[in-house]
Amino acid sequence: MPDLAAVVILCRDPYLIAPFWSVVTGLPVVEQDQGRLADRSLGPAESVLLRDPHGQRPDIWISRADALPAPGRMHLDLVGDAEERAAVLEAGATVVRELPDWTVLADPEGNQFCLHPRHG
Known part of the structure; x- marks a missing residue:
């Protein structure tokens, strides 16, 4: 692979x-x-x-x-803790929606990505 x-x-x-x-x-x-x-x-x-x-x-x-093709110029799934989530928001991300197991965010141009909580 x-x-x-x-x-x-x-x-x-x-x-x-x-x-x-x-x-x-x-x-x-x-x-x-x-x-x-x-x-x-x-x-x-x-x-x-x-x-x-x-x-x-x-x-x-x-x-x-x-x-630009739309939607979906890219999509990343990231893993982070609360401090890392705060840093992502401080860098300019916006919350698109909160889901039970992850948050959908968007970068400053609207590209969406997911942030999953870090486990363990």
Whole structure:
């Protein structure tokens, strides 16, 4: 069975979405993309890479797309405790709905993702 190497998140504004998903996932923006984000110099076809420096988690590519498919440009299921949930909300997520076993949230562009409570 193939291993998951990366997730691609299509967005309108990578300058908004890359920092958001970096905070939410704890994956840092790679050094070469940090400067491009800071000075807003991404080319039209350039993406931002979030990468685990230890290579233990899949990469996340934040890619600009002028025409976005809707709905469902991506969907992640995350696991976190109450403190991590608060940090996700502080980073800019909004609650879409509360369900008995998880919360559906949205990033600043409306991409929905689920946050399940951490068990154990």
